[in-house]
Amino acid sequence: MSDARVIIKRDPEREERLVATGTTAAELFGGDRSVVAARVAGRLKDLAYVVVDGDEVEPVAMDSEDGLNILRHSAAHVMAQAVQELFPEAKLGIGPPIKDGFYYDFDVETPFTPDDLKRIEKKMQEIVKQGQRFSRRVVADDDARTELAAEPYKLELIGLKGSASSDDGANVEVGAGELTIYDNLDAKTGDLCWKDLCRGPHLPTTRNIPAFRLMRSAAAYWRGSEKNKQLQRIYGTAWPSKDALKAHLSFLEEAEKRDHRKLGNELDLFSIPEEIGSGLAVFHPKGGIIRRVMEDYSRRRHEEAGYEFVYTPHATKGKLFELSGHLDWYADGMYPPMQLDEGVDYYLKPMNCPMHNLIYRARGRSYRELPLRLFEFGTVYRYEKSGVVHGLTRARGFTQDDAHIYCTKEQMAGELDSLLTFVLNLLRDYGLDDFYLELSTKDPEKYIGSDEDWEEATETLRAAAEKQSLDLVMDPGGAAFYGPKISVQAKDAIGRTWQMSTIQVDFQLPQRFDLEYQGSDGTRQRPVMIHRALFGSIERFFAVLLEHYAGAFPAWLAPVQVVGIPITDAHVPYLQEVAAKLRAQGIRVEVDMSDDRMQKKIRNAQKSKIPYMLLAGDEDVSQGAVSFRYRNGEQKNGIPVDDAVAEIAKAVADRVQV
Structure with missing residues (x-):
């Protein structure tokens, strides 16, 4: 029997080894239980794969990204087997791994119930123990x-x-080339227990699935198309250990407490009335205060940075989006046209950039005006499918803090550098400070313009990103059709990543709109256009901050910054005088004059997550003082009123979190 010479790759080490013909990847790694698959010539293989001469084999650990996907896809197969054992009439859809878990779609006569999921999970545990x-x-x-x-x-x-x-x-399930089926075989007899069409790879046995939990079921269209039949989808999660599963479930519990939809209702900030429609929110007075303060601070910072404010309408003739190319590339995300003016199609605008181009084009421009920075809080409308609409984070009507910068090619690098610095610093002002950057490059199947333009724009963006000394992650093919982009990815208080600001370089729309400026030599030249949304949308950013702070906004953003709590009704006039001093400093303050007892008033203020409580009784009144109670429960007594007012005013001005 001849031998095979293989290379075992464990970055950065490479070990050459001579093994007997017929050696499997499992044998190559000596039964290392942390290894669940192998990567051979860049392709994932089961551990049962037989190595051949010249193979370069890399172990795949269960806690790696690929290893987790294999674990979760294997768990999806076990779930599908359990479903068909309990519901023999169920027809199989697809079952891929997803972030933190997996799902499988089934065609069944009636939707799954919570009790069904308990039965399925119990059956899965039996299959896992069998070690198929x-x-x-x-x-x-x-x-x-x-x-x-x-x-x-x-x-x-x-x-x-x-x-x-x-x-x-x-x-x-399938891929290019050969077609494969995975059999689940009895550990003792080798008899077939179940099978599925699948590309793989999978874990060696079901016993290699350490910890899982079924989460919920939902309706889902077959292959994501509303034209297809609606199936039942079961979601689950799987992890390399019981401790990891427990940590994930604790994380989900905390995330549920912070859900902006739940907090929005509890704190009376916003709602999405059924009478208006899915994805279309209304802000209540307290939510309106937070939104106004967010916008006002952003306006001030933009004015300081040299932006000029513009306003554009909510609807436009379809020809504008024909000119921009959005009707060719983005029609599925737009609301259907309205037939007006003797058959002329009008559309609700899904973005502001075409209208900003018309503002630029309204008169001749000189190089002396550039860079020209146009900014708008522009409300846009996008027809999101009902299955993806999610509170304020995925809405159908929302307001973008939208800027478009027109500059010369010579100015482009410097403008991108200062723009990215501006964006990151402004996000830090709102309390986000853990970032990485993502560079989205051209989709070979969906772009306009020359390859040379795309390469120049991409490399200029890359250079600007690298100056920030943040991690830079590539997103191949993720760019919009008109140009590459940098997106700022921010982590919140519990470690979730949110896409925040985006910056896109565009050589194409200035050409489509025939935008020009007169150069210093008198020639007509084409500007570069930079698209920039700092929050993404006001609504989405509002939701991110609401979840980041768990509703306990820093004092400068809180809708009610101070509440005065009298010990008895006799102390109300005194606290109203204190409140007047606070209002003179621009502080948002209320005095609780309800019939509730003092302790109930304190609990109500804590439940409303108000940053400061000022309590007053006879001794406070006699001393011209207040008792200072903070949101975290700390209390200081006998603080002179002027000192209390000064402390609160300074904390608000300095955007301090309390």
């Missing part, structure tokens, strides 16, 4: 159709082999 072996085999298309004749959705996927889109998870 995942076994891969290659099948011909016709043989696969014969074996899976009772699974109509799998038959459809077989027909899509080689062209399935990763967007709907179908590539988990």
Whole structure:
């Protein structure tokens, strides 16, 4: 028997080893339980893969990104097996891994109930304990159709082999090249327990799934299209250890407490009335205060940075979006047209940039005016599918803090550098300070303009990003059709990442709109256009901050900054005088004159997450003082009124979190 010479790669080390022909990846790694798969020539393989001469083999640990995906996809298979054992009539859809978990779609007569999920999870635990072996085999298309004749959705996927889109998870089932089925085999007898069309790879056995939990079920259209049948989707999560699962469930519990929709209702900040429609929010008075303060501070900072404010209408003739190219590339995200003016199509605007271009083009421009920075709080409308609408974070009507900067090519690098610094510093002012940057590059299938323009824009953005000394992550193919972009990714208080500001370099729209300026030599030249949204949208940023602070906004953003709490009704006039002094300093203050007892008033203020409580009784009145109670429960007594007012005013001015 001849030997095979392979290279084991464990960055940065490379070990050359001579092994017997027929050696598997599992044997190569000596039964290391942390290794769940192998990467061979860049492709993931099961540990049952037999290495061949010349292979370069890299171990894949369960706690790596690829390892977690394999774990979760294997758990999805176990869940599907459990479903079909309990509900034999269930037809299989797809079951890909997703962030922090997995799902599987099923065609069943009635939706799954919470009790059903408990039964399915119990059955999964039985399958895991059995230690069934995942076994891969290659099948011909016709043989696969014969074996899976009772699974109509799998038959459809077989027909899509080689062209399935990763967007709907179908590539988990099939891919280019050979077709494979994974059998779940009994650990003792080797008998077939269950099978599924799948590209793999999988864990060696079901016993390698350490910890999982089923989370919820929901309706989902087959392959994400509303034209297809609605299936039932079960979501689950799986982790490398029980402790990791417990930590994740604790994280989800904390995230649920911070859910902006829940807090928005509890704190009376906003609502999304059914009578208005999904994804269309109204802000209540307290939410309106927070939003106004957010916007006012942003306006002031933009004015200091040399931006000029503009306003544009909510609707426009369709020809504007034909000119910009959005009707070619973005029509699915736009509301249907309105037929007005003898058949002329009008659209609710999904973005502001085409209108800003018309403002630029309204008169001749000179190089002396550049860079020209136009800014607008512009409300836009996008037709998001009902399945993705989510409170304020994914809405159908929202207000962008939208800026478009027109500059010369010579100014572009410097403008991007200062712009990114401006964006990051302003986000820090609102309390976010843990960032990394993402560079989205050209989608080869969806772009306009020359490759040379795209390369220049991409490299200039890269250089600006690298100056910030932040981690830079690549997003290949993630750019809009007209230019590459940098997006600021920010972590919140519990470690979740949110996409915040975006900055895009655009050589294409100035050309489409024939934008020009007169250069210093008298020639007509084309400006560069930079698109920039700092918050993304006011609504979404509002939601991010609401969850980041768990509703306990810093004093400068809090809708009510101070509440006066009298010990008895006799102390109300005194606190009203204190409140007048605070209002003279621009502080938002209320005096609680309700019939509630003092302790109930304190609890109400804490529940409303008001930063400061000022209590007053006979001794405070006689001394011209107040008792100072903070949101965290700390209290200081006998503080002179003027000192209390000065402390609060300074904390608000300095944007201090209390």
